[in-house]
Amino acid sequence: MKKRVIFFALLLFGVGAAYAAGEFDGVDNVVKNLDSSVSTTSGSGMRAAMAWAPVLLFFTGLGIAFRQSKKESEQQGDTYKIVITCVVASVLGAFVGILADAVLGRILMGDSMKGLQVVWEYWKSALSAK
Template structure:
């Protein structure tokens, strides 16, 4: 009885695949692959575009947190502003360097990573 059910199942499957209803599966998979690639590329462009600003914000936050403690101990409030400015600039530089590194790793050219950053903000600012 089990053999008959197994043979009927195999016959049903072979008829289903032979009916032509699965001919478009390749097209659907290709379309899905292109859509995922487009979405992933857009996400990476957004990440690379905002990464320098995120690093600037992180540098500013960490500098303020650290330098406030130092300024309270030293009684020097100018240290907060100087440290914050330096950390913000350093954060922007680190963000751009990370973009260049992503370009070097993924695109085999660090200048392409910087071009993605430039193109993102050029199109965002409509210049």
């Protein structure tokens, strides 16, 4: 037991001596640079997620509606219901995606229009329309 206490005390003394000698000055700069790079990466990831949400929900609504309406049309024999159901579900999916972006903007940035502005700027820069 005493060997562990002595080892721990020597370890603390060694770390303290290294810290006092300035051996860990570069660690602070590394941590600050890592923090800024993580926030930049997180921001670009969040912008991409917000921008792609309406597109993904559009196709999700389309897929779910197509599968469900195909089952119903096989039972009833009405093929035009597939098209109508798919169009309505796709538009609703895109609308839910835009609404989700507005809600995220409200939660994260305090203004729902800022969330929609993020989506606008993302697609504007992605399509190179200046």
